[in-house]
Amino acid sequence: MARLILFNKPWGVLSQFTDRGTPEARATLSDYIDIPGVYPAGRLDRDSEGLLILTDDGALQARISSPKHKMPKTYLAQVEGEPDDAALAALRRGVTLNDGPTRPATVRRIGPPKLWDRDPPVRYRKSVPDSWIELTITEG
Missing domain, CATH: 3.30.70.1560 (Alpha-L RNA-binding motif)
Structure with missing residues (x-):
């Protein structure tokens, strides 16, 4: 059974678990979610906030985030x-x-x-x- 996490992403947080390419550390999903194997289905910009769905089901993640669907x-x-x-x-x-x-x-x-x-x-x-x-x- 797929695991789904509904997360109210705060303003200023990246919709990813790591931050690469910036000299100063920025907040990421790893600051809020400590569940291995889940990934965001889609994204919100760093300066946006709201519902972000995370799942461990790759097919579901693709269905939510791929433009073809x-x-x-x-x-x-x-x-x-x-x-x-x-x-x-x-x-x-x-x-x-x-x-x-x-x-x-x-x-x-x-x-x-x-x-x-x-x-x-x-x-x-x-x-x-x-x-x-x-x-x-x-x-x-």
Whole structure:
């Protein structure tokens, strides 16, 4: 039976067990998870936080993380300003990034979500308004 671990990855933590290539040590999954043989199915950027699934089942890990399976993943994202209809439509069509075009996404504006306390707090800037979107992608 596959082992699944649901981990609320904190801000500032790498979605991997080791950190290579930087002179200063950065927090990794090994600072929080001491279970041999499990690996993340997907990743969140170091400056992102939220649910990360870890498993010891390689086939399940590939199904979750490989773009060929088109498994939807939903993110709540704080963005600067208020995205207009054209910006949301572009995400729905797919946008071109440095490494190529993305698949079309599902996106909608949402109100500020109820989140856990965070250190550092979610950004607040008096002179730059922000808003939240819910974004579902089917990339890897």
